[in-house]
Amino acid sequence: MTESPVSSRGPRHALWTPLPAPRRAGDVLLVRARVTELVPWARTVEAAWLDPAERARRDGFRREQDRDAFLARRCLLRAVLAEQLGTEPAAVPLGPAPGAAGRRGRPGVPGLHFSLSSSGGHVLLATGPRELGIDVEAVPDLAGAEQMSRILHPAERRRLARTRRGRRPAAVARVWARKESLLKAMGAGLSRDPAVDRVGAGRFPRRPLPGWRILDLPLGPGGADARAALTVSESWTDRRVRR
Template structure:
């Protein structure tokens, strides 16, 4: 199959405290046709097995699109070919829980509402984007938040709760991804906050909200980064 032209992905501006993080955004419907033309050359056997493990065609296509975007962007960062990107499990417990890694570069990928976001940096990070749920979904999600977050939500106008829950959940998932635990860590343990600015849930980590602009009105996104040591900051 002749490779379709690679779709253009948009570069997003990182928050001030994470200027070293490179952020890109792409549209899933634009990625899928292109990914179909490169999958045979780019995906390794483990990735093909994961793709084929999804029962629904739309889930298989979403995984394929995300993985091909990841390989394309990482290849650009590493100066190699997409098929040669050395994707493998992260060192230690994070890798055993399914977190992938490449030597010398950290990354995190998330998708929702037809948008795919990818963050890369030289330090540990986690990224998450969430679609604003309906009121029923928001109620279900809120039940496993930190007790302080649940109390604040109880005082939030019902009409605003879904957007606030999406914001909290994006912050929380970005933290759990950065830690490498995913949802194996109880989401109620860490208070990321419901307010305008994220809380500081754990020493050594900073949670930052992402502005997705007009195209992201129904989405909420957050980035968690490992804080740089003062010596590292002075050399940047």
């Protein structure tokens, strides 16, 4: 096997850190990184690692920040999945996920479950033995928060409208992270109307759909400017946690 430019056990480990997973998430691995820290490294490996479809996607982004975020997500994904598969990052068989989710943009690797998100320079990756979805959402300004609220579930909108203005942007980011983590776990993304499933704007996420558990993810130090959430398949948490 040929060596990749950076060995799969090389120095890039300093570029991402494990994020503690909530106990109720079951056996999930969470990884956290920053786009600005990943990009210089990603530029050294992208030529060897990205396949033609990924290179075409990278080149299709008009805004540099979107291109960088994609590059950071993809190189992190290939590095972490390569370790799990015991292969080289370029050899990870990434392609569209099977079925409708793949047509809606979800990537897949046979036999693995993972989900990926970036916002406001934060990157999160979740992998585990069952279907899952992760989302990180930068806290917007007040105008952005009002705009984001408009397409949420009516009960969420009412609750957010009652939230003090100073706290509203973070509250909106939290609802959006919950919502997108669920929609990504389902593979639908925003092809499913975000007004339909009531993930909740209160202290704890609700359970809008049987079979899925939504969990808020504390980002810890350096994460005050974003909110994150993870949705996991309940068949998995029930089996693992009821011991």
